Amino acid sequence: MPPRPASDDPRRRIPSTDVLLRDPRLAAAVAELGRELVKAEIQRAQQRARSGDLDPASIVDAVLSGLPAAPVSLTRVLNASGVLLHTNLGRAPLSEAAVRALAEAAGTNDVELDLATGRRGRRGRGALDALRAAVPTAGDVHVVNNGAAALALAVTALGGPGRTVVIARGEMVEIGDGFRLPELLESTGTRLREVGTTNRVNADDYARAVDDTTAFVLKVHPSNFVVSGFTSSVPPADLRDLGVPLVVDIGSGLLTPHPALPEEPDMTTTLAAGADLVTSSGDKLLGGPQAGILAGDAELVHRLRRHPLARALRVDKLTLAALEATLRGPRPPVVVGLEADPVELMTRAERIAGRLREAGVDARAVRSVAAVGGGGAPGVELPSAAVSLPESFADALRAGRPAVLGRVTEGRCLLDLRALPPGDDDELAALVLRVGALA
Numbered sequence: 001m002p003p004r005p006a007s008d009d010p011r012r013r014i015p016s017t018d019v020l021l022r023d024p025r026l027a028a029a030v031a032e033l034g035r036e037l038v039k040a041e042i043q044r045a046q047q048r049a050r051s052g053d054l055d056p057a058s059i060v061d062a063v064l065s066g067l068p069a070a071p072v073s074l075t076r077v078l079n080a081s082g083v084l085l086h087t088n089l090g091r092a093p094l095s096e097a098a099v100r101a102l103a104e105a106a107g108t109n110d111v112e113l114d115l116a117t118g119r120r121g122r123r124g125r126g127a128l129d130a131l132r133a134a135v136p137t138a139g140d141v142h143v144v145n146n147g148a149a150a151l152a153l154a155v156t157a158l159g160g161p162g163r164t165v166v167i168a169r170g171e172m173v174e175i176g177d178g179f180r181l182p183e184l185l186e187s188t189g190t191r192l193r194e195v196g197t198t199n200r201v202n203a204d205d206y207a208r209a210v211d212d213t214t215a216f217v218l219k220v221h222p223s224n225f226v227v228s229g230f231t232s233s234v235p236p237a238d239l240r241d242l243g244v245p246l247v248v249d250i251g252s253g254l255l256t257p258h259p260a261l262p263e264e265p266d267m268t269t270t271l272a273a274g275a276d277l278v279t280s281s282g283d284k285l286l287g288g289p290q291a292g293i294l295a296g297d298a299e300l301v302h303r304l305r306r307h308p309l310a311r312a313l314r315v316d317k318l319t320l321a322a323l324e325a326t327l328r329g330p331r332p333p334v335v336v337g338l339e340a341d342p343v344e345l346m347t348r349a350e351r352i353a354g355r356l357r358e359a360g361v362d363a364r365a366v367r368s369v370a371a372v373g374g375g376g377a378p379g380v381e382l383p384s385a386a387v388s389l390p391e392s393f394a395d396a397l398r399a400g401r402p403a404v405l406g407r408v409t410e411g412r413c414l415l416d417l418r419a420l421p422p423g424d425d426d427e428l429a430a431l432v433l434r435v436g437a438l439a
């Protein structure tokens, strides 16, 4: 038992949890965030008051400033890493239009109801129509949870025990965090028939491997590495006449060619070149929500959609809403970042660095090099601009709330602006000033 505080000890003035929960300001927080979260924060503040760290009269203020904005532990991170699609930051940030669509769709809506007849409607038809319009060479389209699920559905529905998938040895890729596409394919009982060598494969290799067990030929875009030197691979156009379907996993989800990324395959062109089915992610270069996109021959897509596994890979109304808004709305942040003018990026960096220098921070605007990242356009270097700070800012900014993720190069902390929406510049500067004031 700790000794009882003397009667004039401020610790005797610490209000009880019940009294605090009835405080109007905290009652409002309970209505917004739930009782448990507020109670936990009250107990933390009471503890600080007991140990003399906090004036008991300031407990309510301390609780309010310690509460999160929403009952969720995910912390917002400003992406100043210079990587447009950062896997650890949740890949593509959604456009404002997509965010509004998410909020709008969060309640009940007509996702699967025909309001004209009152009968069941085709689920997600708005998003599917938008996707079909965006990929004119597709006979039909389907959406699942992510790129890996799209491939899993294709191989489950078209392959299976006793069937084989023909794939180039150099395209047996690991997509990250230890997940390997060949293992995913084999987990369905389908056997892989590897052709070619690590660095080279030709159309004859494929033709010789196709037999009456072949479910399809699979091409996988090497989206997170580059092979160079004595290499060759076979374009989809040379695999169209093998008598079996050609499935192409393009990875990043460009729907049409992008001039900044000439090596990156896109859906429309890949289908026109002869692929029967193309799969991709929704949250890479497409800039939308996490999703897997399937597009191609109408009969094949229909088979996949009616397969029992399709129900287990179904996307929710939030994904459908965000995807449709991404497709129909203004350019999403990933595309804005990809298309940013390096001169304008430098102007932004100079503005921010100037403000920071006025406040006494050792900041300067420098040229830098950004990347697409996240399984897209490997090896592509995007000229960019950054605010350069002393190295110690890197850890301090990452510890802040919201956090800022920069990168450390040659003893300096670089805040690269290519992946950061211009609307976040002022907030970035304010967060740096906060860290600078503490240093």
Ligand SMILES: *Cc1c(COP(=O)(O)O)cnc(C)c1O
Pocket (backbone or CB within 6 Å): 146, 147, 148, 149, 175, 220, 221, 222, 223, 224, 249, 250, 251, 252, 280, 281, 282, 291, 292, 374, 375, 376
């Ligand atoms: C990213 C990627 C995948 C996996 O997609 P997810 O949406 O992460 O499941 C599969 N194949 C390729 C080529 C990729 O680039």
